[in-house]
Amino acid sequence: MALDLDTRAQLIDTVRRFVEDVCIPLEETVSQTNSMPDDVVAQMKELGLFGISISEDYGGLGLTMEEEALVVFELGRTSPAFRSTFGTNVGIGSQALVMFGNEDQKTEWLPKIATGEVVTSFALTEPEAGSDAGSVRTKAVRDGNHYVLTGAKRYITNADKADLFTVMARTDPDTPGPKGLSAFIVERNSEGLSVGKPEKKMGQQGANVCDVNFDGVRVPITNRIGEEGEGFKVAMSVLDRGRFHISALSCGIAQRLIEEMVSYASERKQFGKPIIEHQLVTALIADSYAEAHAGRAMVMDGAQRFDRHEGVTLLAAATKMFCTEMVGRVADRAVQVHGGAGYIADCAVERFYRDVRILRLYEGTTQIQQMIVGRELHRKAKAGEPV
Amino acid sequence: MKVLVPVKRVIDYNVRPRVKADQTGVDLANVKMAMNPFCEIAVEEAVRMKEKGIVEEIILVSIGPQQAQETIRVGLAMGGDRGILVKTDDTVEPLAVAKILKAIVEAEGPGLVITGKQAIDDDANQTGQMLAALLDWPQGAFASAVEKDGDTLKVTREVDGGLQTVALQTPAVVTTDLRLNEPRFASLPNIMKAKKKPIEEKTPADYGVDTANRLSVVKVTEPPKREAGEKVEDVDALIAKLKAAGAI
Ligand SMILES: Cc1cc2nc3c(=O)[nH]c(=O)nc-3n(C[C@H](O)[C@H](O)[C@H](O)COP(=O)(O)OP(=O)(O)OC[C@H]3O[C@@H](n4cnc5c(N)ncnc54)[C@H](O)[C@@H]3O)c2cc1C
Numbered sequence: 199m200a201l202d203l204d205t206r207a208q209l210i211d212t213v214r215r216f217v218e219d220v221c222i223p224l225e226e227t228v229s230q231t232n233s234m235p236d237d238v239v240a241q242m243k244e245l246g247l248f249g250i251s252i253s254e255d256y257g258g259l260g261l262t263m264e265e266e267a268l269v270v271f272e273l274g275r276t277s278p279a280f281r282s283t284f285g286t287n288v289g290i291g292s293q294a295l296v297m298f299g300n301e302d303q304k305t306e307w308l309p310k311i312a313t314g315e316v317v318t319s320f321a322l323t324e325p326e327a328g329s330d331a332g333s334v335r336t337k338a339v340r341d342g343n344h345y346v347l348t349g350a351k352r353y354i355t356n357a358d359k360a361d362l363f364t365v366m367a368r369t370d371p372d373t374p375g376p377k378g379l380s381a382f383i384v385e386r387n388s389e390g391l392s393v394g395k396p397e398k399k400m401g402q403q404g405a406n407v408c409d410v411n412f413d414g415v416r417v418p419i420t421n422r423i424g425e426e427g428e429g430f431k432v433a434m435s436v437l438d439r440g441r442f443h444i445s446a447l448s449c450g451i452a453q454r455l456i457e458e459m460v461s462y463a464s465e466r467k468q469f470g471k472p473i474i475e476h477q478l479v480t481a482l483i484a485d486s487y488a489e490a491h492a493g494r495a496m497v498m499d500g501a502q503r504f505d506r507h508e509g510v511t512l513l514a515a516a517t518k519m520f521c522t523e524m525v526g527r528v529a530d531r532a533v534q535v536h537g538g539a540g541y542i543a544d545c546a547v548e549r550f551y552r553d554v555r556i557l558r559l560y561e562g563t564t565q566i567q568q569m570i571v572g573r574e575l576h577r578k579a580k581a582g583e584p585v
Numbered sequence: 586m587k588v589l590v591p592v593k594r595v596i597d598y599n600v601r602p603r604v605k606a607d608q609t610g611v612d613l614a615n616v617k618m619a620m621n622p623f624c625e626i627a628v629e630e631a632v633r634m635k636e637k638g639i640v641e642e643i644i645l646v647s648i649g650p651q652q653a654q655e656t657i658r659v660g661l662a663m664g665g666d667r668g669i670l671v672k673t674d675d676t677v678e679p680l681a682v683a684k685i686l687k688a689i690v691e692a693e694g695p696g697l698v699i700t701g702k703q704a705i706d707d708d709a710n711q712t713g714q715m716l717a718a719l720l721d722w723p724q725g726a727f728a729s730a731v732e733k734d735g736d737t738l739k740v741t742r743e744v745d746g747g748l749q750t751v752a753l754q755t756p757a758v759v760t761t762d763l764r765l766n767e768p769r770f771a772s773l774p775n776i777m778k779a780k781k782k783p784i785e786e787k788t789p790a791d792y793g794v795d796t797a798n799r800l801s802v803v804k805v806t807e808p809p810k811r812e813a814g815e816k817v818e819d820v821d822a823l824i825a826k827l828k829a830a831g832a833i
Contacts, residue, residue, distance in 0.1 A: 201777070204655055208662065208776050216770055246773035259773055 200262050200505075209265075213272045216245060221276035228404040229549055234283050242314065248284040249312030252292060256308035263439070263501040267446040271494070274450015275457075278553050279404030281447060286356045287311050289443050290561070291318025293436040294364045294381050298424040303383065307362065319360035321351040321410050322433055329566050331366075332376035332430055336412060338367035343419050345369070345382065347390075347412040353560075357393050357408040361386045364436075365412070366429045379429030383421045390415040401552030440561050441514040442504060445497045445521035448557050451550060452490035452525045455532040458547050459483050463535050473535070482531040490528060493521040512574040519567035522557040529554045586696035586755070587642045588631045590665065591686055592624040594649050594656040595706040608804050611706070620656045622768075623701025625663075626761040629768040630731060631699055632664035639733050640697075642666045646689055648682055650674050654784060661779035662771035668784035673796060681789070681796040683715035688792035690720060695756065697738070702727050702760040713760035723753040727762040 201209065220241060228234060242248065251266055252258025261269065266288070273281045286292075292311045295303055310316040327333045336349025347367055357363075363384045370378035384391065394409035424432050460483060463474035473479045500513045532547040533540035540547050558564050578585045596602055597619040602611045620628075634640040645660040647653040648671040657668035671685055690698060703710035717724035725731075725740030729748065732739040738753045743762045753759075771779070789796045817823045827833045 202780070204658065205777060205780050208655070208658060208771075209773055212770055212773065212776060241770070244772055245770055250773065254777075259777065 201265060206265060206268070210268055210272060212245070213247075213269050214275075216241070217272055217276045217280075221280045225277045225546065225549070226544070228277060228279055230403075232403040234279065234404050238280070239283060239314075242280075242284050246312075248287045248314030251288045252296060252308050252312040256304060256312060258308070258312035263442055263504040264498065267442060267497050267501045270443055270446035271450040271453065271497075274447045274452075275454040277402070277404065277549065278447060278451065279402045282355065282402060282405035284314060285443075286318050286320060286360070287314060287316075289440045290320035290436055291356070291360070291362070291364060293439055294320075294423050294432050295383065297435055297439075298381070298428070298432050302420070303423065307383065311362070316361045317356060317359045318362045318364065319354050319356045319410070320436065321354050321357070321363045321365045323352050323354070324350060325352050329563055331433065332379070333374075334366050334368055334379055334429075336365070336367040337371065338369045338380060338382065338417070340369070340419075341416075344416045345419060345422070347382070347384065347415040347417055349412050351410040351412075353397070353407045354410050355405065355407050355560075357410050358396055358406045360393075363391075363410065364423070366433050367412075369426045369429075373427075376430035377427055379433075380426045381423040381429040381432040382417050383423060384412075384415060384417050388415045388417065400555055401549070402556060437561055438511055438514045439504065441518035441567075442497060442501050442510075444557060444561055445493065445500075445517045448521040448525040448554070449490055449493045449497055451554055452486065452493065452528045455525075455528050455547060455550055456483065456486050456490060458550075459486065459532050459535045462539075466537075479535060482535055486528040486531050489524045493517075493524045496520060512571060515562070515567040515570035515574070518562065519564050519571065522554075523564060525554045526558060586640050587644060587693060588634065588640050589644050589646060589686070589690060589693060589695040589698045590624070590627045590631050590660065591646045591648070591682070591698070591700050591712070592628065592656050592660050593621040593701070593704045593706075594618050594647060594653045595621045595704050598622055598705060604805050604807050608806060610802065610805050618652065618656075620659050621701050621704040621706075623703060623705070623761055623763070624660075625701075625768040626763070626765050627699040627701050628660045628663050628665060629766045630728075630759075630761060632769075633766065634731075634733070635664060644669065644693060644695065646671065646686065648673065648677050648685055648789070657784055658776075658779050659771060661782045661784075662776040663769060664775070665782070667782055669787060670784055671787045671789060671792070673789055675796055676798060677789070677796050678798055678800055679709045679711040680715055680799065681794055682712050683719055684794045685789055685792050685796075686712070686716050687719045688794065690716075697755060698722075698758045700758065700760050702762055713758050717758040720756075720758070722757050723751075724758045724760070725751050725753050726760040728759050729762050729764045731759055731765070 246259055249258030250261045250269060253260040295307055311318055322331055324334055326335060338345040338347050365382045365384050366379050368378045369380040390413040392411045396406035396408050463479055464472050466473050496517045500510055500517045504510050529551045533551050536545060536547050539545050575585050597617040600617050605612045631643045635643055643665045645657050645665040645668045647657050654670050657670060661668060700713040713726055714724060725742055727743045728740045729743045730741035736755055738755060738757055740751050740753055740759055742749045817826060
C-alpha cells in the first residue's frame with residue numbers, strides 16, 4: 199500500500215541523513231579497504247534497508263516501486279558499494295521468491311531476508327551463458343524428492359556473504375534454450391556448493407562478485423520456485439523490476455556527480471574567474487543536469503506504471519538503457535570539469551567514474567536492452583498495436 | 586515512570602539561515618525544518634531509559650504550527666509513545682512555553698521532563714530552567730550523563746569549570762547537552778508504525794496560558810563577514826604589522 203506523503207517524506211529524509219552522515223564520510227575507507235564495516239551493515243539492518251521491497255506481511259516495508267525508486271535516488275548519492283550490500287536482498291536475490299514463491303517458501307525465507315539475517319544472491323550468469331541467459335548449462339537432474347545440481351555460475355554479486363542463492367538451472371536437457379530452465383532456492387551450506395575467491399574489479403570496491411560452483415548439490419523439490427520450465431520467465435520478471443532499481447541508482451549517482459561538478463566549478467578559478475562562469479564548462483554541467491532529470495522522469499513514470507500493473511518490459515529496458523548510459527556520460531563530464539584532479543585517485547569523481555561502468559553491463563547490457571526495445575516494438579507492430 | 590519530552594520544530598541544522606530583508610527575523614519561507622538537535626538527544630535519552638525498563642511511557646509535546654506534528658512523528662518513530670500538539674501560529678516565548686509545559690505536567694503527572702538545553706533557532710536556553718522553577722522541581726541542566734538510582738537521578742552536568750554531578754529527587758527536569766548521547770536514526774519500519782501512534786491536538790487556551798509576547802525583537806542581522814587574513818613570514822613581521830595596526 200502506498201504511503202501517505204508525510205511518512206514518505208520522513209522515510210526519504212532518514213535515508214538521506216544516513217547517506218550524508220554515515221556513508222559519504224566512509225566512501226574512501228570502504229573503497230581502499232575493499233570491505234564494508236560491520237557496524238554500517240548493522241545500521242543498515244536496523245534501518246530496515248534489507249526489507250524495503252518485501253511486503254509488510256513478511257516483515258518488510260512493502261514499498262511500491264515508486265517509493266523504492268525515491269529511496270534509491272537518495273542511496274545513489276554515495277558509493278554504490280553501500281547499496282550493493284542490501285541490493286540483492288531488495289532486488290534480484292529476493293524477488294523470485296516474492297513474485298513466484300509459494301506460501302511455505304515465503305513464510306520460511308522472506309522474514310529473514312527482510313531483516314538481513316539472511317543475505318541472498320541471484321545466480322544466472324555462467325562462463326558460457328552471459329547475455330544469452332537462456333543458454334544456461336548448469337543441470338538440475340531429478341532424483342526422487344530432490345534435484346541434483348551440477349555446474350558453475352560466474353560473477354555472482356554478494357556470493358561471498360550469501361546464505362541463500364536463487365539459481366537458474368536446466369531441468370530439461372532435451373529442451374535447449376529458455377524453456378528448459380527452472381528456478382531454485384539453494385542454501386549456502388548445502389553439500390557440494392562452493393564459492394570462489396572474490397574477483398578484483400574495476401570499481402565498486404567493498405562489494406564482491408565470485409564464482410559459485412555446484413558439484414552434485416542435492417536440493418529438495420520443495421525448493422523449486424514456480425513450475426519446471428518457468429525458470430527463464432522467473433529470471434526475466436525479476437530483471438524487469440530490477441531495471442527500474444538500477445535506473446534509479448544511476449539517476450542518484452548522476453545527481454551526486456552534478457553536485458560535485460557545481461561545487462568544484464564554483465570554487466576553482468582559471469583565467470580570473472570560477473570555471474563555472476566559462477561557457478564551455480557550464481555546458482558540460484547543463485547537459486548533465488538535463489539528462490539526469492530526463493532519466494529521473496523516466497524512472498518515475500515507469501515505476502508508477504509498474505505499480506499500476508501495466509506491462510513494463512519495453513519501458514524497463516528503455517529506461518535502463520538511457521539511465522545507465524546517461525550516468526556514464528555524466529561521470530565522464532564530471533572528470534572533465536575537475537580537470538587533472540578528476541584523474542587523481544583521492545577524488546570522488548574518479549571513483550564514481552569507475553563505479554558506474556558496471557551499470558551498463560549487468561542485469562542486461564545496453565545492447566541487450568536495445569534488442570528488447572527493438573523486439574517489443576516489432577512485436578507491437580506485428581500485432582497491430584500502437585507503438 | 587512517565588517521561589515528558591518537549592520537541593521543537595526549527596530550521597534544519599544543515600541549512601544556512603538567511604536574514605529577512607527587513608531585519609525582523611530569519612527567512613523561513615521554503616526552508617527545510619527539522620527537530621531541534623538538542624530535543625533529539627532528549628528523545629534518545631528517554632528511549633534509552635525506556636529500553637532499560639526505567640520508563641514506561643514517553644509523551645512528546647510540541648508547541649507550534651500544524652507542521653510541528655511532523656516533528657512529533659519523528660520522535661514517535663524514534664520510540665516515543667504518544668504526542669500532544671499545542672497548536673499555535675504565534676511566536677511563543679520561553680516563559681509561555683514553560684507555562685504550557687507546566688500545565689501539561691500537571692495533567693499528565695510525569696516523573697521526569699527531559700528538554701534540550703536550548704533550541705538552535707533562538708538559543709534562548711531558558712525553558713527547562715523556567716519550567717523547573719514554575720513547578721518547584723529540582724533541575725539538572727546541561728546533562729552529559731543521567732543515571733537513575735532509586736528515587737534519585739544522578740546527573741552529570743557540563744559546567745564551565747568541568748563536570749559537576751548532582752543528585753536530583755524525582756520528579757525533576759533535566760536538560761540535555763551535546764555529549765549526552767548520539768541519537769539513533771529512526772528505522773524505516775518504525776517511521777511507518779509511528780503513523781498509528783496517537784497525537785492529541787490542543788491550544789494554549791486549553792491550558793489557560795496567555796502567550797502574548799513580552800519581548801520585542803529590535804533587529805536581526807547577519808554576522809559580520811570575515812575579512813581575508815594575511816600571511817606573515819616570521820614573528821618580527823607579525824609584531825611590525827600589529828604595531829602598524831595599533832593593536833600593540
Ligand atoms: C560486477 C558484476 C556483478 C554481476 N552480478 C551478477 C549477479 O549477481 N548475478 C548474475 O547472474 N550475473 C551477474 N553478473 C553478470 C552480468 O550480468 C553479465 O556479465 C552480463 O549480463 C553480460 O554477460 P557477459 O559478461 O557474458 O558478456 P557477453 O554476453 O559475452 O557480452 C559481450 C558483449 O557482446 C554484446 N552482445 C552479446 N550478445 C549480443 C547480441 N545478441 N547483440 C548485440 N550485442 C551482443 C554484449 O552487449 C557485450 O557488449 C555480474 C557481472 C559483474 C561484472
